């Protein structure tokens with residue numbers, strides 16, 4: 001396939017950039033915002049590479065107007081951002097912080113003034129610390145807390161915002177936040193995983209129902225991290241290991257939402273979720289999302305392992321496979337995007353797919369006021385070709401939101417990885433549009 005342009009995807013295809021509150025806003029203790037689990041986690045020694053924190057980040061709280069002008073300058077028509085739950089409800093429930101509501105109304109109004117469609121992610125990992133103190137995602141009461149939050153957001157923003165993403169990467173919340181402890185709130189233990197998965201899955205569907213009831217003409221989805229999983233060999237043990245990894249990585253949340261229940265067929269351990277279910281939960285897990293957001297960056301290769309209890313598998317790290325890598329150590333694997341799109345389009349219940357995140361972190365070094373990020377341009381071009389190939393074969397992919405508009409706080413990696421189409425000098429807060437950002441501008445113009 002030779003050079004592609006936006007017109008190859010059709011006039012209705014939606015093009016945007018994606019961001020998240022904690023990664024860009026800063027202003028963590030300004031205008032009434034309450035602490036989140038990531039505020040607490042970044043203060044703990046050794047949790048964030050370089051000891052970085054997000055107290056300023058990209059200062060989007062103050063610079064949102066200029067940054068949204070950049071979205072327009074690059075030619076994107078959609079802008080995905082998340083709401084900081086604790087900026088709106090400082091203790092997670094109860095008293096509303098009007099200044100938080102006012103900030104997001106300013107962001108939304110600026111988007112609309114620029115002719116940009118806002119997309120709200122309701123939960124992008126920054127749980128109010130006050131709720132974590134009450135058990136967080138392990139406590140089934142979170143269904144009530146989350147429902148109250150979603151109702152408030154739908155009521156406050158639903159007249160202006162039609163695109164809603166309920167959760168961002170729930171597998172990462174359960175896996176990294178509550179099982180390995182690599183992310184906030186830093187809890188560890190496989191038996192945290194199960195109740196957290198179930199409560200997230202219930203909130204996922206309940207959040208969808210609330211938006212459906214309160215927002216006229218809403219386009220409702222949820223954003224799932226998905227990676228094509230391959231077995232290291234065709235030995236039955238390795239093939240079964242890949243099926244278990246696929247169950248966790250790709251099936252765990254989409255299948256309950258489709259009314260298919262949890263993927264216990266290849267991973268019977270998930271039957272233990274029954275200990276945390278109540279009568280009627282199976283029905284409550286299902287919701288007819290208008291789209292599934294796929295967030296794909298890489299593919300993974302696994303093999304059976306006797307040394308990894310419960311999952312009984314280990315990943316063959318990309319850096320040991322002599323393949324092209326990003327600075328995250330992730331394999332550059334555009335074919336994996338094609339494969340995962342095909343896999344999700346096999347679900348009859350998936351109405352549409354939005355690529356709600358895709359992008360890459362490479363070494364970016366400004367020179368003479370420019371950032372010549374040729375590898376990132378090649379990454380986008382190759383991944384977009386894979387998406388177009390799937391689309392031309394009938395996969396119902398309806399949009400693409402590049403991760404990310406700005407370099408930003410990359411969670412436990414701090415500010416080292418730069419994913420932005422726009423370079424951020426964190427000392428001066430200067431922005432420099434990278435060549436990849438300019439590439440998109442020409443991609444849309446042609």
Ligand code: GCO
Pocket residue numbers: 020023168169172225295357403410411419
């Ligand atoms: C995720 C998160 C983003 C990340 C991005 C790069 O998918 O992990 O949604 O917040 O920053 O994916 O890792």
